[in-house]
Amino acid sequence: MEGMNDDGQWIILMGFLVCIGLFFLAVVVNESTIVGRTTAESVLDFSKSDIQDIRGQVFEWKNLGMTGSELANSSTDLSRLAMYRQGARINITADLNKITIHYNNGVTEYDEKIFL
Amino acid sequence: MVNEAGQLYTIEAISAGILMLVTAYLVLSTTNLYTPGDRHINDMQLKQIGNDALAMMDAPDTYGGTGNLSRYLNSIDESEVSVAPLYAELHNSLAKTPGVTPDNLKVNGTVYWRDPSDNSVMSRTLEGGDIYHRENTVTVHRWVLTNNSAFGDNPTKTVLLEVRIWRV
Amino acid sequence: MTDDNIVMHCRESRPLIFNDSGALSIDFIAGFTIFMIVFIIVITMISGLLIGLQSKTIDYDAVAYRTGVILAEDPGLTSGDPYNPTRWEYYDDEIVRFGLASSRDYPNILSKRKVDSFFNQSVPAIQQKTMMYGDYTYFFNITLEKSFGSSPMPVGDTYPMKSGFARRIIKIKEPSSMYINASDPPLAGAGGDGSFSVLVDASILYDQNARTPLVIDPYFDGVSIHIENIDGTLNLSKGPIIRLTSAEVIGYNAEDTIQNPYGSIINYPWTVQTDPGNIKKISTTFAPGYPAFSSLNLSVFPKVYIKYIFSNSTFGGTIVYDQYNVTQPLIPAVMEVRVW
Numbered sequence: 001m002e003g004m005n006d007d008g009q010w011i012i013l014m015g016f017l018v019c020i021g022l023f024f025l026a027v028v029v030n031e032s033t034i035v036g037r038t039t040a041e042s043v044l045d046f047s048k049s050d051i052q053d054i055r056g057q058v059f060e061w062k063n064l065g066m067t068g069s070e071l072a073n074s075s076t077d078l079s080r081l082a083m084y085r086q087g088a089r090i091n092i093t094a095d096l097n098k099i100t101i102h103y104n105n106g107v108t109e110y111d112e113k114i115f116l
Numbered sequence: 117m118v119n120e121a122g123q124l125y126t127i128e129a130i131s132a133g134i135l136m137l138v139t140a141y142l143v144l145s146t147t148n149l150y151t152p153g154d155r156h157i158n159d160m161q162l163k164q165i166g167n168d169a170l171a172m173m174d175a176p177d178t179y180g181g182t183g184n185l186s187r188y189l190n191s192i193d194e195s196e197v198s199v200a201p202l203y204a205e206l207h208n209s210l211a212k213t214p215g216v217t218p219d220n221l222k223v224n225g226t227v228y229w230r231d232p233s234d235n236s237v238m239s240r241t242l243e244g245g246d247i248y249h250r251e252n253t254v255t256v257h258r259w260v261l262t263n264n265s266a267f268g269d270n271p272t273k274t275v276l277l278e279v280r281i282w283r284v
Numbered sequence: 285m286t287d288d289n290i291v292m293h294c295r296e297s298r299p300l301i302f303n304d305s306g307a308l309s310i311d312f313i314a315g316f317t318i319f320m321i322v323f324i325i326v327i328t329m330i331s332g333l334l335i336g337l338q339s340k341t342i343d344y345d346a347v348a349y350r351t352g353v354i355l356a357e358d359p360g361l362t363s364g365d366p367y368n369p370t371r372w373e374y375y376d377d378e379i380v381r382f383g384l385a386s387s388r389d390y391p392n393i394l395s396k397r398k399v400d401s402f403f404n405q406s407v408p409a410i411q412q413k414t415m416m417y418g419d420y421t422y423f424f425n426i427t428l429e430k431s432f433g434s435s436p437m438p439v440g441d442t443y444p445m446k447s448g449f450a451r452r453i454i455k456i457k458e459p460s461s462m463y464i465n466a467s468d469p470p471l472a473g474a475g476g477d478g479s480f481s482v483l484v485d486a487s488i489l490y491d492q493n494a495r496t497p498l499v500i501d502p503y504f505d506g507v508s509i510h511i512e513n514i515d516g517t518l519n520l521s522k523g524p525i526i527r528l529t530s531a532e533v534i535g536y537n538a539e540d541t542i543q544n545p546y547g548s549i550i551n552y553p554w555t556v557q558t559d560p561g562n563i564k565k566i567s568t569t570f571a572p573g574y575p576a577f578s579s580l581n582l583s584v585f586p587k588v589y590i591k592y593i594f595s596n597s598t599f600g601g602t603i604v605y606d607q608y609n610v611t612q613p614l615i616p617a618v619m620e621v622r623v624w
Contacts, residue, residue, distance in 0.1 A: 022136075074273060157345050165452075168453035171392055179498045
């Protein structure tokens with residue numbers, strides 16, 4: 001190969017490197033369009049309305065004056081249905097002066113003590 | 117007199133230039149700068165609206181009272197008629213223009229409750245909704261306090277109302 | 285072989301003269317020039333590709349969703365009152381964050397005064413305190429439309445076709461008001477001396493255990509009393525015309541033993557009679573901030589009696605201003621947020 005003239009190969013090499021750089025930029029710009037999807041996915045994953053719903057139910061039980069066995073029955077309803085339909089653990093216990101809420105759906109965990 | 121001496125660099129440069137121009141053309145023609153209407157974003161918006169609609173139907177209007185959702189579920193019996201107001205109000209809430217029933221959203225509701233005798237979960241589809249044929253749906257749910265004896269023997273119980281919403 | 289021959293030989297096969305004279309061949313210059321021109325053209329084209337691309341402008345839907353959540357589910361924050369940090373509607377220049385909900389515990393139920401105050405704010409104030417948690421200024425348009433009647437209330441610029449969008453379904457809680465029908469009990473047929481009272485009892489209203497969206501706060505929401513049908517025939521006993529002779533506010537302690545008069549309210553703007561000659565309706569409206577309902581006064585005198593005295597009538601009794609006797613309408617509405 002000693003007869004081959006490799007002068008000027010630098011120019012074509014620079015051209016080639018510029019093209020690789022352009023492809024990299026194209027990949028960056030293309031992936032920017034997926035940003036919207038992951039934001040929406042994370043919103044769907046976080047169970048904000050579940051937690052607000054459970055708190056609203058507990059407040060409704062308190063306002064209606066449910067105590068004792070009625071509260072225990074409704075709390076068992078909640079636990080059983082949540083495990084069956086959503087795969088979430090909901091545990092609501094009522095003491096004399098507070099109600100404790102525990103919620104865990106595998107992605108989000110929420111604990112609260114509501115003092116009466 | 118004309119020979120190929122002195123053409124090496126020119127040929128290299130022209131070929132490099134053509135290579136860059138073709139690449140630039142390909143890059144510009146394939147990238148898409150605008151966020152496409154991706155299904156996840158629409159699903160998220162629909163889910164938020166569905167949850168809002170159910171939450172507002174469950175909000176009590178009077179002090180010490182219960183919301184509309186409890187009333188609808190309390191009045192369910194074997195006939196279909198008593199569930200229609202639930203669907204009517206749900207359609208109304210989901211409308212693009214308040215008060216105008218949309219024709220691009222369909223809903224279908226199911227109630228799940230616990231049978232206290234053997235702790236099993238029973239379910240019943242609320243008649244009067246649209247027929248579901250495995251479209252791509254968003255499911256929203258709400259816990260409702262009810263005293264309807266159709267949902268178990270306890271005097272007061274909490275049932276799960278699941279509503280499927282899909283676009284047509 | 286001489287050196288000249290070698291140099292000659294090299295010159296044929298290696299165009300670049302390998303010496304330090306600094307002269308380039310025309311072929312190299314031509315090629316290099318062509319390359320540089322094309323390179324500059326391509327770079328100029330590609331830099332236009334990236335001009336509009338910054339992370340803050342890609343996903344307007346996320347910004348709109350976040351703004352919708354903050355407005356509909358958060359009560360807002362002000363630094364003006366450390367005991368009531370969510371009452372930003374009464375502090376114009378110390379607002380930290382806008383939020384329209386009436387309480388954290390009840391999302392999507394908005395307070396009417398917050399809504400009215402928010403939609404009268406200027407656009408830059410909203411930009412700063414609602415959605416600009418950074419240095420990029422988004423354009424926005426927030427519209428509230430009630431479900432029945434009334435035109436939409438927008439704030440912000442007109443939105444283009446392509447904009448981030450979020451819609452929330454809400455209810456607006458109007459302040460409480462009490463409607464008393466003078467032809468019905470307990471006013472009618474009371475056999476009294478023509479004076480009856482409306483009792484605002486702090487121990488009932490500020491029951492901390494009642495977590496309900498229908499909370500009455502007389503100091504921050506105001507109190508509204510409307511007495512109607514006063515010229516009903518049931519009360520014409522001593523003469524044909526019933527007159528309102530006095531209306532005053534008196535505070536009592538919890539045992540009803542010590543009283544603290546706050547003065548007469550018979551003159552405008554507190555008590556408005558529709559026709560002083562032959563009254564049919566009386567409306568009394570205490571705006572937010574009435575001193576009788578301040579927490580300081582209520583802690584010592586928790587029972588506030590609003591006492592009306594009529595001549596030529598047999599009114600009597602006391603009506604308690606609590607959640608069972610007042611109306612607090614919840615108006616359904618839709619809020620749309622657009623960001624671009």
